[in-house]
Amino acid sequence: MRRAKRNPLLILGMGKLGGGELNFSSDIDLIFAWPEHGCTQGGRRELDNAQFFTRMGQRLIKVLDQPTQDGFVYRVDMRLRPFGESGPLVLSFAALEDYYQEQGRDWERYAMVKARIMGDSEGVYANELRAMLRPFVFRRYIDSA
Structure with a gap:
């Protein structure tokens, strides 16, 4: 029996979160990504990775954004995503x-300079994501357009 690879949800912290500059009133800017297409296994029914990670992202946002009796934990802002x-x-x-190489704008490049992978930032997939983003963030040549 072939064993499927486990795909984690990687979270890019942008802005003040990525730069380690959060203050009491900061919102957190996040981008969610997963490594490979495929399907979940072992649950009640298979889900495409896109569906699975979208649901996981929605739950995470709800947990972080949910007000408690002491106030909110974080205000989550997802508008910096592609x-x-x-x-x-x-x-x-x-x-x-594909998005960053074909459509990425200058402001997205500048914002990505501060981006940090949250959680297991030294794992194989984190290194793969960082290597994939590097050519967009640090262009070899200056665009004349």
Whole structure:
């Protein structure tokens, strides 16, 4: 029996979160990504990774954004993700790479300089994501357009 690879949800912290500059009133800007297309296994029914990670992202946002008796934990802002509010909540590495190489704007490049992978930032997938984003963030040549 072939064993499927486990795909984690990677979270890019942008802005003040990525730069380690959060203050009491900061919101957190996040981008969610997963490594490879595929399906979940072992649950009640299979889910495409896009569906699974979208649901996971929605739950995470709800937990972080939910007010408690002491106030909110974090205000989550997902507008810095590719395509902003009109785009998918979570993108595969391949979709992120395509977006940034084909449509990435200058301000997104500047914002990505401060981006940090949250959680297991030294894992194989984190290193893969960082390597994939590097050519977009640090262009070899200056664009004349």
